[in-house]
Amino acid sequence: MSPMWVSTKAQYGMRALIEIGLAGDRATSLKTVATREGLSHQYLEQIFAVLRRAGIVDSVRGARGGYRLARTPDRITALEVVELLEGSVAPVSCVEDEDTCDRVGVCGTEGLWRDVDRAVRDVLGTRTLADLIAERDLLHLEPAPDLQHLGA
Amino acid sequence: MSPMWVSTKAQYGMRALIEIGLAGDRATSLKTVATREGLSHQYLEQIFAVLRRAGIVDSVRGARGGYRLARTPDRITALEVVELLEGSVAPVSCVEDEDTCDRVGVCGTEGLWRDVDRAVRDVLGTRTLADLIAERDLLHLEPAPDLQHLGA
DNA sequence: GTTTGACCGAGTGGTTCACTCGGGTTACCA
DNA sequence: TGGTAACCCGAGTGAACCACTCGGTCAAAC
Numbered sequence: 001m002s003p004m005w006v007s008t009k010a011q012y013g014m015r016a017l018i019e020i021g022l023a024g025d026r027a028t029s030l031k032t033v034a035t036r037e038g039l040s041h042q043y044l045e046q047i048f049a050v051l052r053r054a055g056i057v058d059s060v061r062g063a064r065g066g067y068r069l070a071r072t073p074d075r076i077t078a079l080e081v082v083e084l085l086e087g088s089v090a091p092v093s094c095v096e097d098e099d100t101c102d103r104v105g106v107c108g109t110e111g112l113w114r115d116v117d118r119a120v121r122d123v124l125g126t127r128t129l130a131d132l133i134a135e136r137d138l139l140h141l142e143p144a145p146d147l148q149h150l151g152a
Numbered sequence: 153m154s155p156m157w158v159s160t161k162a163q164y165g166m167r168a169l170i171e172i173g174l175a176g177d178r179a180t181s182l183k184t185v186a187t188r189e190g191l192s193h194q195y196l197e198q199i200f201a202v203l204r205r206a207g208i209v210d211s212v213r214g215a216r217g218g219y220r221l222a223r224t225p226d227r228i229t230a231l232e233v234v235e236l237l238e239g240s241v242a243p244v245s246c247v248e249d250e251d252t253c254d255r256v257g258v259c260g261t262e263g264l265w266r267d268v269d270r271a272v273r274d275v276l277g278t279r280t281l282a283d284l285i286a287e288r289d290l291l292h293l294e295p296a297p298d299l300q301h302l303g304a
Numbered sequence: 305g306t307t308t309g310a311c312c313g314a315g316t317g318g319t320t321c322a323c324t325c326g327g328g329t330t331a332c333c334a
Numbered sequence: 335t336g337g338t339a340a341c342c343c344g345a346g347t348g349a350a351c352c353a354c355t356c357g358g359t360c361a362a363a364c
Contacts (some may be wrong), residue, residue, distance in 0.1 A: 004240070004242055004244045004245045004323075005157030005242075005243055005354070006243040006244050006265070006268075007351095007353085008352080008353065008354090009352085009353080010242055010263065014260075014261045014264070015259065015260065015261055018260040018261070021318070028231070029308080029309060029310085030309080030310080031309075032309090032329075035181045037255075038254070038255070040353085040354065040355085042354075042355060042356080043308075043353070043354055044311095045311075045312090045353085046312095046353095046354085048310085048311095049310095049311070051205040052310095052311095059309095059310060059311085060310080060362090061309070061360080061361045061362060062309065062310075062360095062361050062362025062363055063307065063308040063309065063363040063364070064307055064309085064360090064362080064363060064364090065310060065361085065362070065363085066309075066310080067310085078264055079196065085157070086349060087155045088155045090155070090156055091156060091157055092156045092158050092163055093155070094294065097271060099328080102190070103189075104188070105291070106280060106291060108167065108170040108284050108285070108287055108288030108291070109166045109167055109170070110213075110277055111283060111287055112166070112230055112275075112276075112284060113158070115275050115279075116158075116272055116276065117274050117307080119271040119272060119274070119275045120268055120272060122271070123264075123267050123268050123271045124264075124268065127264055127267075132260050132261060133260070134263060135260055135263055136174075136260030137316090139257070139258060139260070144320050157347075159320095159321070159322085160321080160322065160323090161322080181339080181341090182340080183339085183340075183342080192322085192323065192324085194323075194324065194325085195323055195324085196323070197341075197342075197343090198322095198323085198343095200341090201341095201342070201343075204341095204342095207327085211340095211341060212329095212331090212340085212341085213329080213330045213331060213340065213341050213342085214330050214331025214332055214339070214340060215330090215331060215332040215333075215337095215338065215339040215340060216331085216332060216333090216339075216340080217330085217331070217332085217339075217340050217341060218340075218341085219341090255357085286345060
């Protein structure tokens with residue numbers, strides 16, 4: 001796999017949340033998400049444990065259970081999700097925690113990394129799950145069966 | 153160490169290049185860079201082997217040897233250095249290589265990662281080593297001994 | 305009372321990271 | 335001409351991390 005700095009945890013988490021969001025109020029099971037997105041069911045469980053504890057999704061236990069968004073999708077930013085599942089989005093450690101480097105204030109690259117961090121946080125912070133769901137809708141995959149007759 | 157996605161290789165490489173750049177035409181040894189920046193000499197050798205092969209620095213062998221910039225610092229972007237030492241700066245693999253994911257054109261997060269990638273490349277691509285050297289100069293550390301008398 | 309599906313902790317194989325080690329080879333310099 | 339400073343190179347290594355899996359418990363629907 002070619003290198004990347006956003007882990008599959010955050011990637012899968014985002015994709016799964018879009019899927020969950022598409023269902024609206026109805027709970028969606030991870031099994032459904034897993035097959036629809038081609039992901040590991042058990043790995044998703046791990047991810048959703050974190051999302052639930054963070055108050056991003058609510059769970060419904062038992063048969064016909066699953067997950068739904070705990071908030072409206074416009075109140076969930078990509079930044080929140082990625083930071084939660086990734087731990088951090090900072091390019092270098094000193095951007096977040098100044099104690100990890102003894103050369104703070106002496107390092108010529110400080111401004112550079114700080115600008116990169118700012119740019120990333122800006123993109124992720126201004127994009128909400130609602131935006132992603134809308135984009136996903138534009139791809140209009142698998143149109144709902146009951147809408148099929150409207151076409152052609 | 154707190155998490156980060158720019159490796160020490162790229163970080164150290166940038167810092168070392170600033171140090172090399174400050175010396176202008178004169179070759180600077182890695183030993184000097186290592187002590188000045190508090191880095192491992194042997195690790196720097198590994199990094200500079202890559203920088204040299206990429207045509208970013210020239211080497212001077214033998215005693216009193218070292219490295220100097222192969223181009224003027226305004227022709228070396230942070231992006232070039234980071235991509236070289238990091239391999240890639242893409243947040244997820246599909247941004248660079250579409251074959252790594254079978255869901256290209258079907259994935260709701262595609263645009264998001266593409267925007268993040270664009271933002272990062274924009275920041276790194278518009279910053280040259282000359283800029284970083286100038287910033288570093290503003291911190292005016294260790295003023296040259298022969299300029300000392302000009303102060304106070 | 306069986307099926308569905310959320311919940312939980314532990315384990316694991318592979319890879320990457322951040323180096324180090326131990327040697328060359330080249331050139332200055334006395 | 336010999337010593338020393340420096341670049342050059344490949345291999346190794348311990349720790350951490352990633353992307354999962356396994357095996358099981360608990361809760362609600364049918």
